[in-house]
Amino acid sequence: MTDITLEKALQLDSKYPTYKDKFEIPTFKSLGIKNDEKESIYLCGNSLGLMPKSTRKALNDELDAWGARAVESHFNHPGEATEGKTSWVDIDLPLLPLIAPVVGAKENEVAVLGSLTNNLNALLIHFYKPEGKRTKILFEKQAFPSDYYAFLNIVKLFGYDESHLIQLSVAPGETYLNTEDILKAVDDNVDEIALVCFPGIQYYTGQLFKIKEITHYIKSKSSQIRVGWDLAHAVGNVPLSLHDWDVDFAAWCSYKYLNSGPGAIAGIFVNEKFTINNSKQNFSPRLAGWWGNNSADRFKMLEEFDPINSALSYRQSNPSVIDIVSVKASLEIFKQVGGVETLREKSIQLTQLLQDILTSSKYYLPQSETDSSKFGFKILTPLNPEERGAQLSLLFQPHYDDKSKNVMERVNQYLHDQAIICDERRPDVIRFAPIPLYNTFKETFDATNKLIEALDIIAKDL
The missing domain is CATH 3.40.640.10 (Type I PLP-dependent aspartate aminotransferase-like (Major domain))
Incomplete structure (x- = not known):
C-alpha cells in the first residue's frame, strides 16, 4: 500500500463530480473475465472512449428515419x-x-x-x-x-x-x-x-x-x-x-x-x-x-x-x-458538464493522485535512471501536471523477450484479470488514462494499488 489514503481519494470524489452514469461501463461479465456484473475500471479512454448511453438512441433515430423515409x-x-x-x-x-x-x-x-x-x-x-x-x-x-x-x-x-x-x-x-x-x-x-x-x-x-x-x-x-x-x-x-x-x-x-x-x-x-x-x-x-x-x-x-x-x-x-x-x-x-476547461481541473487532480501513489512506491525509478536491469518502472510522462494530458505512461523493466516473463506483460495481464483496462504499448509500456468524465478518484486509487500488488507478486519470482 502507499501513503496516499483511500480517504483522500474519497474526499476528492466528493469535490469533483463524475458523469459515468452517462456512459456504458464494461463489466467483468461483458469483458469475458467472469460471470459478474461488477463494473470494470476503464483507464483506456486515450485509445477508445466509452460509449455514451445517449448514442444508442441517436443511432436508432437515424436508422428509423432511413427505414421510414429513405x-x-x-x-x-x-x-x-x-x-x-x-x-x-x-x-x-x-x-x-x-x-x-x-x-x-x-x-x-x-x-x-x-x-x-x-x-x-x-x-x-x-x-x-x-x-x-x-x-x-x-x-x-x-x-x-x-x-x-x-x-x-x-x-x-x-x-x-x-x-x-x-x-x-x-x-x-x-x-x-x-x-x-x-x-x-x-x-x-x-x-x-x-x-x-x-x-x-x-x-x-x-x-x-x-x-x-x-x-x-x-x-x-x-x-x-x-x-x-x-x-x-x-x-x-x-x-x-x-x-x-x-x-x-x-x-x-x-x-x-x-x-x-x-x-x-x-x-x-x-x-x-x-x-x-x-x-x-x-x-x-x-x-x-x-x-x-x-x-x-x-x-x-x-x-x-x-x-x-x-x-x-x-x-x-x-x-x-x-x-x-x-x-x-x-x-x-x-456542453452539459461545462466543457473541457471544467473537466481539466479534475483531470489534473486525477493524474496527480496517480502520480503520488506511483512515486511513493518502492518500485518507482526516476526518469534519470540508466540501469535497465533494475526492477520497477519509470514514468515517461512529464511530472509537471501542466505539461501532460489525462495520461501517465509507465515503462516497466527489466525486459524479457519471453512474454510469460516480461514485467509489462505480467502486470497488464494481472490488471486485466481484475477488470482494470489499460493500454499496453509493446515492448514495455502501459498507458494509464483516468478520464474526468467517467473515472473516479477511488477507481484510480484502486487501480494503482492493484498495479503495485502485481509488482509485489512478480518481485517474489525474481
Whole structure:
C-alpha cells in the first residue's frame, strides 16, 4: 500500500463530480473475465472512449428515419418537426457550435469530416507549399507512424526525398522533447522550413506540447512557415485556443477523448484567414468535392467550384449520418458538464493522485535512471501536471523477450484479470488514462494499488 489514503481519494470524489452514469461501463461479465456484473475500471479512454448511453438512441433515430423515409430524409427528416432532428443534407452543421469551443475556434474554422490521416493528408496538400530552398517539414522523430507516412509521402509527391524531413529526437537521458529543442530547430532551419506539425499531446509519453508558445515563436521567425497540429490526443482532453494562438491548421480524431465510437468521423480546424475570402475567382486549390461547394448551388451540378467561406470548404463528400450523430451525442455531454476547461481541473487532480501513489512506491525509478536491469518502472510522462494530458505512461523493466516473463506483460495481464483496462504499448509500456468524465478518484486509487500488488507478486519470482 502507499501513503496516499483511500480517504483522500474519497474526499476528492466528493469535490469533483463524475458523469459515468452517462456512459456504458464494461463489466467483468461483458469483458469475458467472469460471470459478474461488477463494473470494470476503464483507464483506456486515450485509445477508445466509452460509449455514451445517449448514442444508442441517436443511432436508432437515424436508422428509423432511413427505414421510414429513405432518400427523402435528406430534406425531410421524420423527426425534424417533433424532435428537432436535422435533415441529412445539413446533418453535420449542428456540430459546429459544439466542437468550436472544444478546440477554441470560431464556428467558421471547424468542420467534421473524414478520418484523422485522410484529413491530415488533405491539409498537407493545401498547406505544404515548397518554394526555393524552403521545402522542409519539421516534426518529431517519435511521431505516430501515420503522421510520418503522411509527411514522407507529401515531400515525395513534390519531388523531394527524405532529406527534406527534419525529425527531432528526444535528448539522451530525457523521456520527452524539450520545447527549447524545438525552438532551436526552428532557428537552425528557419530559411528551409515550409511547414511544422507536432502533436498537441504525444501519444506515447502523454506530453502536452506548448502549442501557443511554439506557434507564436515560429510565426515571429517567418510568416512563410505554416504551423499545424495533430490533436488526436489533445482534443477533448485539454483546453485549446486554436484561433487565439493563430494556428494555421489542425486535425483530430474523435474516438478517443470525444467518445464517438471506433473509427468515428474526425474533424479539422482551418484558420479563417485562409477561407474568409473564398469565392469562385479566389480560392487556394485543395482536394475538393461537391460538399465543399456553395450549398445554394450544390445540387445544380455546375462545373464551377464556389468554395464555402469556412472550413466546410474542405469537405469533399456528404458525411456519414451515423457517424455524425455519434459525435454529436458525446459533444452534447461536454456542453452539459461545462466543457473541457471544467473537466481539466479534475483531470489534473486525477493524474496527480496517480502520480503520488506511483512515486511513493518502492518500485518507482526516476526518469534519470540508466540501469535497465533494475526492477520497477519509470514514468515517461512529464511530472509537471501542466505539461501532460489525462495520461501517465509507465515503462516497466527489466525486459524479457519471453512474454510469460516480461514485467509489462505480467502486470497488464494481472490488471486485466481484475477488470482494470489499460493500454499496453509493446515492448514495455502501459498507458494509464483516468478520464474526468467517467473515472473516479477511488477507481484510480484502486487501480494503482492493484498495479503495485502485481509488482509485489512478480518481485517474489525474481
